[in-house]
Structures are given as C-alpha cells and as structure tokens.
Amino acid sequence: MRHDVHGLDVTTGSRAALDAYDAATVGLLGWDASALDQFRAAATHDPQLAVAHAGAGVCLFLEERFDEARAAIESARTTVAGQSERERSHVEAMARLVTGRPPEAEAAMQAHLSTWPRDLLVAQRLYFLWFWQGRFREMLDMTAAIVRYSPGNSFVLGLHAFALEEMGRCDEAVRVATAALMRNSGDAWAVHALAHALYEMAGFDTGITRLPGCIHPCRHVNWFRDHLVWHLALLHYARGDYGRASTIARGAFERRPSAIAGELHDSISMLWRLMLVGRDVRTRWLPFAEIARGRLNRQGLLFHAAHLGMALAAAGDWATATRQLEMLRERAPKDKSGLLGDVAVPLIEGMQAFAGGDYRTTIARIEPLRARIVEIGGSRAQRDVFHDTLLEACFRAGDAERAERLLAERVKRRPDHYWASRQIGSTSGQVAPSS
Secondary structure: OEEOOOOOEEOOOOHHHHHHHHHHHHHHHOOOOOHHHHHHHHHHHOOOOHHHHHHHHHHHHHOOOHHHHHHHHHHHHHHHOOOOHHHHHHHHHHHHHHOOOHHHHHHHHHHHHHHOOOOHHHHHHHHHHHHOOOOHHHHHHHHHHHHHHOOOOHHHHHHHHHHHHHOOOHHHHHHHHHHHHHHOOOOHHHHHHHHHHHHHOOOHHHHHHHHHHHHOOOOOOOHHHHHHHHHHHHHHHHHOOHHHHHHHHHHHHHOOOOOOHHHHHHHHHHHHHHHHOOEOOHHHHHHHHHHHHOOOOOOOOHHHHHHHHHHHHHOOOHHHHHHHHHHHHHHHHHOOOOHHHHHHHHHHHHHHHHHOOOHHHHHHHHHHHOOOHHHHOOOHHHHHHHHHHHHHHHHHOOOHHHHHHHHHHHHHHOOOHHHHOOOOOOOOOOOEOOO
C-alpha cells in the first residue's frame, strides 16, 4: 500500500505507476491536457491500478468519448476487487458518473467524501454535477468543508473562490482566487474564478488589465484556455468595446470552430451578445449552426441544448431548429426532473422567437422562467445571455413598463455599458457595423 500526492491510499507496488498517477490527478484537477496520457501511463506501469483506469474513464467521458470511457471504467471495476475500501468507493462513484447515472453518482460521491474528504478528484466531479444543476449553495458548502482538509491547495481554493462568486460574495472570491494564484500561477480554475468575480463587481478595466497576465501561464489546458479568453472578451463587451470583444471572439473561436461543448457555448453566446447590441454577425453563425446540426443526438445537458437552439435559429436554419424542439418535446415526458419540459423547451422557444423577430413571444416564454433558468446550470455570467435577451425583447416589443422594471434590476446588479446607456422608449438595438 502506498499513498498518493493527497495522502490517500493507493494499491500498487510500482513507484513509476504512482508517480504517473500523481501527475494525472494534479493534471485533472488543473484542467491539464496531459491528464489522460498520465492516467494511461500509470495503468501501463501497473495494469492493476484501478484508480488509474477510473481516472482515464473520467477524462474520456469529459472528451465525450463515451464508449472508451465505459471500457476504462469496466477495467477499473474489474481490477479494484480486493483493493482498499477507499479505492473501491472511488471507482464506484466515478463509474456511476461515467455510465450516465448522475443521481446515483451524486449520492455515491457525497457518501465517499464524508469518509475521505481529501479525495479531490471525487470532490471536483461532484462540484460540476451540482454546477450543471445550478446548486451553488451545495458547491460552496462542500468547498468550505474541504478547504479545511486540504489547506493551501490551490485547486481547492480555486473551486472555493468560484463558489463564493456564484453566491454573490465577490470580494471574498477575489481574495481566495488571488491566494490560489500565489501558490500556483497556472491554476486555470482560480484564474477563472478571478475573472468571474471582477466581472460581477463591474471591475471591467481592472479585469482587462489583470486577466491577460493571469491567462498567459495557462498554456497546458487546451480548450479551457479559450474559455479564459472568452472572459476577457466579455469584459471588453461589458465595458462597451464591442469591436474588441468581436475581434477576440474571432481569434479564439472562429478560426477553427470547435464542436467541444464548452467552446461551442462560448462561441454561440458571444455572437448572440453581439447580435443583441446590434452588431451584424449573420454570416458568422454558419459554422456553428453546422456543428449544432451534428449534435442533436447530444442534448442531455440542457444548457447545451439551449445553445444549439440559439445557433440554429440565429443562422436561419428554421427546419432544424423546429426539429430540435420536436425532439426535446418528445423526450420531455420521460424527464423525471421536469426541467426539460418546464424550463428548457420554453426557454429555447423564447430564444428562437427573438432570432425570428417575434419579441412578444420571447417575453411570454422567458419571463415566467426568470427564477428557474439557474436550474439548467451555467454561471451567472453565462446565464446573462438569456436574461439579457428577455430585456432586449422588452425594448424591441415597445413594452416600456416591463423594460423599465427589468432594466432597473439589471443595472443595479451590474452596470454594463449597453444597459447603463439604454433609454426607455428606444425600440431597437444599437446598430453598429460588423466586426
């Protein structure tokens, strides 16, 4: 029996396997692109190292290589028999995630962490299960607990900082994210938490000055580096520099349009925001609509489904947009949570109505959902695209009373340039040349 970098027991007689496994766990926590290769190297050094097979399964699952992910998890389940209780519990928790049983995975992960709170790989996966359900209170409660067991760990501090920001405690989030980056300047999630907090505090100039230097060391994180760049574009957008935001988006997302879900969300939401403020981005939608057409069989994540619908409608592919909604409506009665039929479908209907110029339908579909949009996941910054579409629809529909009420709420929360300068009585977006 040996112990990994976090002090957890690992059943292996191979020092090389343990070293590779340690590198892999640190890599997965830090969004490192090499994590999968390191888990596989660990399993090569010791084919009986079950937690290495499980780690590879998680990495493959996150890359949407689902058949390979399940094969890796089955290897983990086969090899973990007779190993420590901690390893058996770890493997089973990850297996339930990878095999598509989120409620069972959540229960297994919570039980696991009650006994092994320093198992940060399990904590990170539970954190993101909750993230995609909008359960930020649970995320914060968990990180507040595990910070005590892993003091000074930058990855834990980064997770904690983001949870603080999502719960509105932005000053604390900045302090905790900064502390994480002092320990590890390449901690991409801590950079991410800092970007969120500065944005929510309307520290646009501070963020624009500070973020590039923080992003620079994060060269090991593949697509997630582009997400950090998206945050930089978002700061320029919020400040009112739409041309600069547009240029950054082109460079990050449009030279090589990506089908990776996270990048697709960023690509689509930034173009939609530019459309909201009147930029002519019509031709820029085409590659993303093409990607969306190929992903209609991957709409399990409702946040993702919403963005696919946005791209299809904004590009004018109404036939596929209609088919997407038909697929979702057909699936809705089987959704035990009720979210698909009660939230996702009307939200997509409202977003697509906006793209088609039917602003009153946008209001009718989205306004009743305002308090529930959080349930489809995504951060406050990401969900703004839905709320801002509702607000802009009020202006374009000439609904002055509703526009005034929602505008006051929006500006009070964060005075982005567009909304701080928006005038009641104006019915169309700020028309500006394409960039």
